[in-house]
Amino acid sequence: MPAEARAPKENTVDERRESRAGRWLSRLRPSSVRIRTKLALMLLIPVLALAGISSVRLGDSADEASVAAKTEDLVRLADTTARLIRAMQDERTQAAVQVFKENAVLGQTLDGFEAAVIASNERLKEFDAARATFADDPVVKPLLDSASKPLSRLAVVRAAAHGDIERVHLTVYSAAVSRLVGVLDHAVDEAEAPLNQNLRAAALLATADESSERLRVLSLGLVDGQPLDASYRPIMELIGDRERALTEYRRISAEGTGFESGGLGAKDARPANAFEQKVATSRSHEAIAVGHAALMVAFDARHAATTAAIDTVFLRTVERAEVIREDVTRRVLIEGGLVVFTLVLAVLIGLWLGRSVTRGLRRLRDSARRVARHELPTAVRQVDEQRDLTGLTPEEFAERTTPPLREAGSDELAEVAGAFNMVHREAIRVAAQQAMLRVHIGAMFVRLARRGHSLTGRLTAELDAAELNEQDPDQLERLFRLDHLVSLQGRANDSLLVLGGASAAKVRRSNESLSDVLRAAQSHTEHYTRVNYSTVDDGIWIKPGVVDDAVQLLAELIDNATRYSNSPATVSARFLADHVAVEVTDQGIGIAPERLARFNERLTGASPLDLESLQAMGLTVVGMLAGRHGIAVRLVPGGEKGIRVEVTIPGSLVDFEPSPEHQRRLGEPATVPVRREAPLFRRGGERRAPSIVDTEVLPVIHFERRPATAEPVEIGPDGLPRRRPMTSYGSATPSPNPPATGPIRRDPAAIGATYVAYARGLTGSRNGRNNEPRTTT
Structure with a gap:
């Protein structure tokens, strides 16, 4: 198909698209949107703004609550991890006693190791329960999994403790403790202030305690009175790590300033402090006296004091984390409640105000429709049907009408109702004015009709006088036509009487x-x-x-x-x-x-x-x-x-059946013998003379108008009918109460009946059928 043939269809499709787009654009115009929708949109915009701002605030509060809850979980995880570290340290110490029992000559059995294992298992259960809390955490879970790997090898170490445990088995505990300390450090990094400072203090104490406990294990491997040799350097590093951790702890923690002069453990830990000082002031090849029993007691005192400090820090941190979480949660709930309350209150107020507006507008609309469709047309019809306004002017009549709308309040809707009442009152005034105008026009019609009847009556009298002695058929035919025109004019006058609201009936x-x-x-x-x-x-x-x-x-x-x-x-x-x-x-x-x-x-x-x-x-x-x-x-x-x-x-x-009056009249002569003739007429251009066609009896139509006689038509000397006035045409029975004097009045109905007979005679003359009239059927 050529492109020219396809172009009209493409244009039609484009026009349809444009018309469809135009319809959509027309629907988006403010004048095409209903007021209820406009009010809803006006209410929706601030509500959405409030909801948006509130959602941002609630989102921040929710994030803060989530962080507080996570921080509390991290604090609890750190506390559980610190307890597990302490259990691993205790079990390692008991395992080290079994490894170095010959050097230390402490004479301890496996009872202490087994008690430490039982305590460690309890802490491992707590740790596994804490791990479940962070099963979905992508950062903490890998750390916990990493710490669990060396813990899974504890079974090998524990089994060896019942046989021949070696020094290498102690590295399992050290690896586990090291990774658990990493979990503490991560908790410090993830926690929010001020809880991170407390966790940092606890982590520093745990680091210092781990350095002290590893120093204890190294001291158990020393032989009394022998040089340190290879152990010198690790011992010095552990002493340095512990001092740095304690120094940092004292700097960031207010509780750290309350250490006793002897440090952690006070005087019970002095042998351990003295041993560290002695090592620090000696050389690796110098022999050092090691009192294992005194050192064990000193390290126990230091370990107990450090763990007590860690427990105190964690206790306070957990309590503070709970308080922070509860405060944040309470604030979130309060803010959420306030937001919901504000939104609900705004919506309710908007609905209340909008409903009052829409109900008022709906009431105005329904009232306007009721007034426009029923009340106003009824009022106007009543005014139209009312012949006068009881002596009132249209303005006074309109002022006395009851307003259709109730003007309640002083808002714009009340003003609209007042304006509508004014329109209603003005419409009633105009209707009253138009009604009066129509009454006046009707009176004019009646006056014109009465005057026309007077003129037609006078004209009829003149025609009667002209017809009285008229012998010329042509002139008589012309007079009959004029008589008929007068009858038609009388009907027009009667129509004017009807239009004017009067009655033409006698x-x-x-x-x-x-x-x-x-x-x-x-x-x-x-x-x-x-x-x-x-x-x-x-x-x-x-x-x-x-x-x-x-x-x-x-x-x-x-x-x-x-x-x-x-x-x-x-x-x-x-x-x-x-x-x-x-x-x-x-x-x-x-x-x-x-x-x-x-x-x-x-x-x-x-x-x-x-x-x-x-x-x-x-x-x-x-x-x-x-x-x-x-x-x-x-x-x-x-x-x-x-x-x-x-x-x-x-x-x-x-x-x-006829009325008694009609029956009474039927007793009188009911017919009038009329000799009808056909006037001159033209046929084929030939002028024909009148001829007598028939004599018939016409039915009398009793339209009372004037006295008449029932005498037959006389024939003049010229052979033409001579009509006596008011006999042949317009035949009617005498009125029961004929006026004694006054102008003669003609009855157009009776004359019309005679015209019919005349037409029949004319038709019969034309047909020429034995001079018989043609009956109209």
């Missing part, structure tokens, strides 16, 4: 049949000749209080059906179960679905007086009249084209 005491109501509605339409009746059930009577409004409603629907279609409109009326169904169907151009839905919505309730209601004034009037009496009107598509109007008249508005 005071009526008798019901009317459904067929009469339909024909009266037909007579109020402009193209009344385009109306066909398919089915009209007999025996249905419309109640008096609904007759005029029903005529007005049906006239508007029939007029719409005939106005926008050249084909005849079909009207049918049936009684179904509990209601009367009237259908008006036309074959016009139809209505778009969205406009049809909007029109049906206008027909279901009271529509506001706006530009659209005036543009569709007929449907607006139908909706108002239908809502006034509970009549349902619905527009539906009429099949392939056109519109079908379904009118549902509830059963409560109809009767099935």
Whole structure:
């Protein structure tokens, strides 16, 4: 595929990526984040900062606690190691006695050696238990393993002690002690101040004691009265090591200043001190007297004093290590508790404050929605339905309304609630002002309609006067057309009355049949000749209080059906179960679905007086009249084209027999003989003279308007019908209570019935079928 063909797809993918990135960026905008999330983020930032600082502090404290705990373990390990060193020294001394028993002539048996072995085994168990504490320590564990190697060869030395033990076996003890002293030195290096100073003092004492004990072993190998020879140099090195260790100990330890003048061991150790001094002042080839028994006692005293000092140092060091560890642990716990308490308190305070804000905002939101969706529309509707404001101005009426939101507190939420109450009050004021304006507009409509009715009444009177003695058929036809236009103008005035909130109905005491109501509605339409009746059930009577409004409603629907279609409109009326169904169907151009839905919505309730209601004034009037009496009107598509109007008249508005007033009138002449003629008309360009087509009896539609006579039409000398005023057209029965005087009023419904008969005669004349009228079905 060429690159040009792939380019649009690649661009589409890029555009999708950009749109997806744009949506993500729009979500990250502060205006797109909910307030609850914003408050949570505002609370989260200081909490995270506090948690970070606290974690650093707690980490330092935890490290300090870990170091204190490790230092305590090192101190305990050093104490255990020092005890093991002492046991190894004691066992070595007893082994040396067995090795040099001939030189020393001490006469000791193996009982002392075996007791020393038992004590060493106890210390070895303690040492093994201490080693387990440092099983994961990468530095201490190798040292402990290294010290354990010479200890593992003790079994060979102990076995030889029961047979022929040699001097070389003593090196095992010296190697073990040397490596154990290395463990002490490492403990000194790893321990933190001030414990490392105490451990250093203990290590120096252990070094001095080891030098003294090794000097004891060398002295046991000397022969009394013999020169030192090869032993001179090792003895001098041991004496120097011991003095340096003691000197350093005195420098760093306050306890070291309390040594007695005789040094460690005091006077019991003087023979050992004297022996060291003697060796230091002699030469290797000079003979030296060695008192082994006295030296053993002196070295025992020095050893006991040194180990006692070491035990004292370790006791104090262990106690201090425990105190430090407990202090650090307690501080860590306190700091941790304070941090947790602070975080919890901050979160609780933030939640409390944030909840109050979010609850206030949620309350404002719910209240605003409730006011916007229910309370404000209800209040506005009540204002609209109210005809006056009880003498109040819109401002005074708005001030008396109850605020929808409660202004609690003095924070910003209360200010928002106050501002919303102001908006609500202003909306009520505007609604009241608009309601008053609509009332005034309605009053203007009523005033215009009343004035229009007055003018149409005067015009009708003039037409009656013109028709009184008119003999020219053309002029009479023109007058009939003018009469019909006056009838249409009367319907327009009635529509203005409905829009103004008034009623166009007259005071009526008798019901009317459904067929009469339909024909009266037909007579109020402009193209009344385009109306066909398919089915009209007999025996249905419309109640008096609904007759005029029903005529007005049906006239508007029939007029719409005939106005926008050249084909005849079909009207049918049936009684179904509990209601009367009237259908008006036309074959016009139809209505778009969205406009049809909007029109049906206008027909279901009271529509506001706006530009659209005036543009569709007929449907607006139908909706108002239908809502006034509970009549349902619905527009539906009429099949392939056109519109079908379904009118549902509830059963409560109809009767099935005429009212007593109507029955009383039925006792009077119910029909008026009318001689109908066809006026001049043009057909194929030929002007035809009028001819008498038939004489028929028209049904009387009892729309009371003025007295009328039931006399037949007279024929003038020219052979044309001479109509007496108010007889042939607009036939109606006399009113039960005719006015004695006053202007003559015409009934457009009666005139419309005569127009229908006239149209039938005209159709029959055109067809030329035995001069019989064509009945509309």
